[in-house]
Amino acid sequence: MDxxxxxxxxxxxxxxxxxxxxxxxxxxxxxxxxxxxxxxDGNFVDNISFGPAMVQAVRKHTEMFLDVHLMIHRPDHYxxxxxxxxxxxxxxxxxxEYNTDVETTLKRIRSSGVQAGLxxxxxxxxxxxxxxxxMIDLLLIMTVVPGFxxxxxxxxxxxxxxxxxxxxxxxxxLRYHLEVDGGIYVxxxxxxxxxxxxxxxxxxxxxxxxxxxxxxxGLAAAVS
Ligand SMILES: O=C(CO)[C@H](O)[C@H](O)COP(=O)(O)O
Numbered sequence: 001m002d003x004x005x006x007x008x009x010x011x012x013x014x015x016x017x018x019x020x021x022x023x024x025x026x027x028x029x030x031x032x033x034x035x036x037x038x039x040x041d042g043n044f045v046d047n048i049s050f051g052p053a054m055v056q057a058v059r060k061h062t063e064m065f066l067d068v069h070l071m072i073h074r075p076d077h078y079x080x081x082x083x084x085x086x087x088x089x090x091x092x093x094x095x096x097e098y099n100t101d102v103e104t105t106l107k108r109i110r111s112s113g114v115q116a117g118l119x120x121x122x123x124x125x126x127x128x129x130x131x132x133x134x135m136i137d138l139l140l141i142m143t144v145v146p147g148f149x150x151x152x153x154x155x156x157x158x159x160x161x162x163x164x165x166x167x168x169x170x171x172x173x174l175r176y177h178l179e180v181d182g183g184i185y186v187x188x189x190x191x192x193x194x195x196x197x198x199x200x201x202x203x204x205x206x207x208x209x210x211x212x213x214x215x216x217x218g219l220a221a222a223v224s
Contacts, residue, residue, distance in 0.1 A: 006223040009036040014203035030212040034065040036201045041072035045147035052081040059086030073097040076105040083112040091117030122157045144182025149203040153183030159195045166196025186222040193223045
């Protein structure tokens, strides 16, 4: 899939954790091709979600592309476990602490046969990720301060940065996807699309409504 094709990614964080297998199936039946999994260590962000065991459990129930977002310090330390668990993309934060460094970690992700993503928080300038843009498959621009679902889309703080990332990609002949995550609904997804996003992570807006298929179709129509 190229970096211009729009895609809605349900975020498992908003699913019912007591029924993970059926929640994964619900996303698949609603038309999802990629599933977003938020890993939080209670340290890099102020919340704890799940680790490689959850990724492995989900993998057993689906062929969907698993987009794993590591909101953790020392992602390089845990990398191999997420690869083994069945991740298809692993995204790491530019703001995280590393035993080695960002570049080495991105190269390790790709040499494990997995796609590599880089993430930046709303307060982090685009300049921080520039040195790594030639070595990634995906750039995730957080549209909320990460840690919790259900927050409001931070348009003013993040959209200029998204546009900058799109212009930089296009002028440098790069191909990374531009992903947004946080507060993405039918009214905010088109704003992100206009600024260059093609991957839209949807927690509350996808898993919240009783009919997930209708919700996903509405979100897809909003960015088509
Ligand atoms: O990374 C995240 C929060 O840190 C999530 O992907 C979260 O699930 C987004 O949720 P919502 O769509 O409800 O804003």
